[in-house]
Amino acid sequence: MKQYRPDVERQKWLYSMMKSRAVMRRRQGKPEGNTRVAQGKKQIPDNSEPWLPGGVRSVADALWISDRIKEDMERWGIRPPQTD
């Protein structure tokens, strides 16, 4: 059995980004964690909705989601990031 481990170079990049964010927040006088929570305010909840209630139940569902996203991207003139 192969063990899956995250790619080390990507881990270094993520770590570097995390440290950079922490430095930036310190310079801005912000806490390291979520600012709203640190201030005792209520976090705005996630209001995103799934493409399909109940999730993907078939290949057709997955392709339908892909096609809707492609249409939206074309409508807004966004170049597709990937084409596999």
Added chain:
Amino acid sequence: MGNPSTADGLIRLLAARFRVITLGGVAVISHGLGRNTHDADVWVEPLESPVDWAAEVGGVVFASRSARPVRIGTCAPFPAEDLANVIGDDKVFRVMGLDRPLDIFREPNELEIAEFDEVWERAVALDDGTRVPDAIDLLVTKQATDRDKDMQDIAFLEAKAEREYLARLPSAGAEEAAFMLGRFLTPKVAELGLRHPEESVRKLSLGYLKELAAEGDPFAREILDRV
């Protein structure tokens, strides 16, 4: 029955006769990532040999009037009698002429033919007879592809697998925990293993954490500095 002039329809026809596992964009979208995909990828059970596979799977694909099978690298069309050689050499072929390209694998990237049964057993069944591989098996197919476009998929699937592990590992017995750690490992998962009630799991997790740190993982190094 499926409409053989669409990728989805041809996949349904294949799934009615063979075990079919989705891969690539279709599988990642099925896991919950909102993104588009240019084509559909499926892994059809490898059968005994490329010759058997070509006869059985090729029989379904070449029976579709719309389907135009081509070689994956060159897009060169080929006749049904060449499928055994093509699949033996390339492990995959592409079907053009449908509403979108369909890549049909006998052996996908980073997974062995012999692993089909276990990947199938771990996969989630969909209503159309196909199955979606679990997040870790799907991650394995995206390992070592060196494609920038896979980065988003990898980040999404790693986070999903890690969330599931963080929820399951604390209550897993020693044997199950060792199996889980042997299959999927991140610094956070190994750190959680350090607090497992079983000593053998704690030792195993510490060993893995040291391995990750030795490989250069900065998160693992930071955790080791703390403990």
